[in-house]
Each structure stands twice: as C-alpha cells, then as structure tokens.
Amino acid sequence: MLTRRIIPCLDVKEGRVVKGTSFxxxxxxxxxxxxxxxxxxxxxxxxxFLDITATPEGRQTMASVVERISExxxxxxxxxxxxxxxxxxxxxxxxxxxxxxxxxxxxMNPRLISEGAERFGSQCMVVAIDARKNEGAVPWWQVYVxxxxxxxxxxxxxxxRRAVALGxxxxxxxxxxxxxxxxxxxxxxxxxxxxxxxxxxxxxGGAGSxxxxxxxxxxxxxxxxxxxxxxxxxxHTVAEAKEYLAKKGVPVRF
Amino acid sequence: MPFFCFKLMSSGIVIVDYGAGNLRSVINALxxxxxxxxxxxxxxQIALAPVVILPGVxxxxxxxxxxxxxxxxxxxxxxxxxxxxxxxxxxxxQLLMTVTEExxxxxxxxxxxxxxxxxxxxxxxxxxxxxxxxxxEPHPIFEGIPDNSNFYFVHSYYAEPEDSSAVVGTTDxxxxxxxxxxxxxxxxxxxxxxxxxxxxxxFYDNFIKLALGSQTC
Numbered sequence: 001m002l003t004r005r006i007i008p009c010l011d012v013k014e015g016r017v018v019k020g021t022s023f024x025x026x027x028x029x030x031x032x033x034x035x036x037x038x039x040x041x042x043x044x045x046x047x048x049f050l051d052i053t054a055t056p057e058g059r060q061t062m063a064s065v066v067e068r069i070s071e072x073x074x075x076x077x078x079x080x081x082x083x084x085x086x087x088x089x090x091x092x093x094x095x096x097x098x099x100x101x102x103x104x105x106x107x108m109n110p111r112l113i114s115e116g117a118e119r120f121g122s123q124c125m126v127v128a129i130d131a132r133k134n135e136g137a138v139p140w141w142q143v144y145v146x147x148x149x150x151x152x153x154x155x156x157x158x159x160x161r162r163a164v165a166l167g168x169x170x171x172x173x174x175x176x177x178x179x180x181x182x183x184x185x186x187x188x189x190x191x192x193x194x195x196x197x198x199x200x201x202x203x204x205g206g207a208g209s210x211x212x213x214x215x216x217x218x219x220x221x222x223x224x225x226x227x228x229x230x231x232x233x234x235x236h237t238v239a240e241a242k243e244y245l246a247k248k249g250v251p252v253r254f
Numbered sequence: 255m256p257f258f259c260f261k262l263m264s265s266g267i268v269i270v271d272y273g274a275g276n277l278r279s280v281i282n283a284l285x286x287x288x289x290x291x292x293x294x295x296x297x298x299q300i301a302l303a304p305v306v307i308l309p310g311v312x313x314x315x316x317x318x319x320x321x322x323x324x325x326x327x328x329x330x331x332x333x334x335x336x337x338x339x340x341x342x343x344x345x346x347x348q349l350l351m352t353v354t355e356e357x358x359x360x361x362x363x364x365x366x367x368x369x370x371x372x373x374x375x376x377x378x379x380x381x382x383x384x385x386x387x388x389x390x391e392p393h394p395i396f397e398g399i400p401d402n403s404n405f406y407f408v409h410s411y412y413a414e415p416e417d418s419s420a421v422v423g424t425t426d427x428x429x430x431x432x433x434x435x436x437x438x439x440x441x442x443x444x445x446x447x448x449x450x451x452x453x454x455x456x457f458y459d460n461f462i463k464l465a466l467g468s469q470t471c
Contacts, residue, residue: 001426002383002384005383071282074279074283074286074452075406075449076406076449093276097276098279098449121313122410123311123408123410124311169380198378200378223382224383
C-alpha cells in the first residue's frame with residue numbers, strides 16, 4: 001500500500017537555512033547539507049527546499065547546495081522559490097533535484113508548467129498554491145502570489161484543476177490562514193483540492209501537533225503533509241509523527 | 255590501441271545517457287558504493303561495458319525515439335540476447351517490453367514479452383511515494399533486503415510481462431504490478447533505487463555484485 005509522506009520543509013536564503021533549527025545537534029544547524037542529512041537519517045520521506053534568496057547570484061548558490069545534498073541524501077528532493085524559466089528548472093534538476101515547485105511564475109506564465117512537463121515530465125513539476133479563504137455569500141479560496149503578498153483573481157480549486165491539466169504532477173497547497181499559527185491545517189481547503197484533482201496533494205501550513213498531521217491526511221485526504229516548525233523546533237521527531245500515524249491506522253514508512 | 259586504453263580506464267559500469275532525465279542521483283548512489291560509473295551514449299561503449307544501467311524518467315515514446323537516434327536499440331537488444339548484465343530503472347524497465355500504451359501504441363525494445371499499461375484511474379496518478387515490494391520469488395537481488403521493504407516510486411504506467419516467472423517483486427497500487435523483474439542477467443525495477451534510501455543502495459550493490467560476479471575474465 002502506498003504510504004503517506006512526511007515532508008520537512010527548509011527555507012534557504014543565500015545558501016543558509018533560515019528559521020530556527022536550534023534543537024538539532026549539528027555542528028552547523030544553518031548548513032542545508034547537514035540538515036538534509038539529519039532528516040534523511042531521521043526517516044523523513046522527502047524534503048522540500050524553499051529558496052527565499054532575492055538575487056540571481058544567490059540562486060546559483062541553491063543549485064550548488066542541491067548538488068552537495070544529492071551526493072549523500074538518497075531520497076526525493078523538491079526545490080522551489082523564484083524559478084521563472086525552463087533554464088532555471090533545468091539547472092536545479094541537473095543539480096540533483098527530483099522536482100521543482102512553481103508558484104508565482106506558474107500563475108503569471110502557465111505555459112511554464114506545460115513546457116516543463118513536456119520537457120522533463122509531469123512527475124517533476126509541482127505547482128505550489130498559496131490560498132486564503134474569501135468569506136462572502138459564497139465562500140471561496142483565493143490564490144495569492146509573490147510570497148503571499150499579492151492576491152490574484154483565481155479560485156484555488158479551479159487553479160489546481162487547471163495546473164494539473166497543464167501538466168502539474170503534484171500540488172503543494174498552503175493555507176495562508178493557517179500558516180504560522182500551529183493550530184492545524186485548513187482541512188476544508190485541503191479536502192476541496194484533494195478531491196478536485198487526480199494527482200498527489202501535499203498539505204502545508206498550520207501543523208502544530210501530531211493530530212494535525214493525521215487530520216490533514218485522513219479528513220483532508222492529503223497524500224503528504226509538509227511541516228516546518230514542529231520538526232525544526234524539536235516539538236516532535238519524524239519518527240514520533242510516524243508512530244502516531246501508524247497507531248491511527250495511517251500507512252507510513254519506517 | 256585506443257580501444258584498449260578505453261577498456262583499461264573503464265570502471266566497468268556505464269549509465270546510458272539518452273537525455274531522459276537526471277542521472278546525477280544514479281551516479282551519486284554508485285559513487286557512494288565505491289564505483290566510478292561512466293556516462294555514455296556510444297553504441298560500442300554500451301555493447302562492451304561489463305555492466306550497463308538504463309535509467310530514465312519521462313515518456314516512453316520519446317525515450318524510444320532517443321534510443322533509436324543514438325543507434326542504441328540494437329546494442330541493448332544484443333546485450334540481453336548475449337546475457338550481458340543490464341539493469342533497467344523505472345522507464346528503463348518499461349522500455350524492455352514489447353509495446354507501451356503511452357502515447358498511442360509505441361513499440362519498445364521487446365526483450366521481454368508483454369505490454370506497458372496505464373495504472374488504473376481509481377488511484378491518483380502518478381503513483382508517487384514509498385510503497386512496499388513483495389518478494390514473490392527468492393532472488394539474490396534481494397540479499398539483505400527484508401520482504402515488503404519500502405521503495406520510492408513515481409510513474410503512471412506499469413509493465414505486465416507475459417512470463418510471470420520473470421516477476422520476482424510486486425507492488426500494490428489498485429492492482430498488483432511487477433516492480434522487480436529478473437531474467438538471468440537482466441534485472442529491472444519500477445521504483446528508483448537511487449531515491450530509496452539505504453535499501454535502494456543495497457539493491458544497487460546487489461546488482462553490481464551479481465553482474466560483476468557473472469563476468470568471465
């Protein structure tokens with residue numbers, strides 16, 4: 001049976017991991033290579049790196065970081081952040097990334113999804129969607145781009161469907177309402193997207209407890225859960241998360 | 255003379271580069287195991303190498319076209335008929351079959367009789383993530399790998415060999431499909447050993463030991 005994936009997410013700026021990772025007993029907790037290796041050995045199923053570097057020079061750094069990670073970490077790696085062209089995508093895939101995640105650039109230039117899928121295969125094209133609930137007579141989830149700064153006239157469920165039709169092989173869904181609050185994923189949104197598309201959906205934003213992971217997988221019907229702070233701050237280990245999920249009957253890999 | 259130089263310098267393992275995806279992870283996995291693989295698309299190199307790995311992600315039709323343009327299809331067929339070691343990975347397994355449904359009906363290498371079919375629509379496609387490989391036949395390729403170990407899969411099509419005795423590992427995803435194929439010195443996997451952690455590295459190690467052990471020097 002296909003297991004559900006637990007995916008730690010690392011924010012990387014200019015080749016360094018940002019956001020607290022102080023719990024990890026590493027020589028250099030800011031080194032993405034060392035952290036990736038730590039999570040590999042800790043039983044993570046996959047890793048997502050979000051490059052928040054603002055400069056093109058910094059992006060070159062990300063490629064070399066991925067290169068070094070892929071030398072010792074034998075599990076799937078997804079890299080996102082600031083990828084705008086086929087060349088940007090190719091550079092990271094050649095460096096050893098298995099998938100790239102497109103967010104703003106996919107909204108601004110949806111052809112990038114189809115061109116990437118045609119060239120490299122759908123399996124490596126992840127479309128990341130940041131969404132916020134828009135309360136009204138008929139509530140809906142609105143898509144935001146530019147690191148959540150910019151609302152666009154797109155319904156998240158429609159956009160997910162369209163992205164998949166264009167060739168996205170996976171959706172990385174972040175609830176901006178839930179993100180950072182550690183009060184649980186947006187289950188309603190996760191389920192809406194998961195039921196709308198026939199590709200895997202990774203739930204992101206809001207994980208604060210192990211039960212939150214379970215709810216996103218079980219009630220939200222997500223195929224994978226992404227989490228940052230509960231792992232980075234040492235609230236829980238990946239192994240604890242898996243033991244908890246296994247007890248609840250969720251298939252996980254040990 | 256150049257030929258002998260090539261042979262002397264060769265590590266013995268060639269990874270076929272036909273433009274289908276990223277080979278870096280495969281190279282890194284083999285390096286971790288202490289090998290220095292060559293990357294190549296030269297028919298002679300592919301014909302003579304003691305061990306060949308045919309990796310691949312992407313579409314079956316495009317991959318067959320690329321192999322034909324590089325004049326590699328006959329070399330690969332010949333390797334198999336001469337019982338020289340070959341490991342197919344993911345798309346590299348599907349390309350061994352007679353024909354694939356992907357992109358119409360595209361003829362493949364045909365060294366293993368059978369079809370490549372689309373996974374059933376009930377499940378999400380691609381089948382992406384870690385799933386168990388059930389060892390349906392004992393085989394030295396599984397040395398040190400517990401039954402039902404998890405491996406990393408990402409694919410939308412699966413191979414269905416006519417001769418079920420070549421199927422040594424199966425995986426369930428809506429249906430039970432062939433995830434490890436073994437026939438003499440021909441081994442192929444639907445999963446990505448280079449993405450499957452310690453068990454994946456063990457799988458490569460087993461293959462290389464079997465392959466090099468079968469050489470008559």
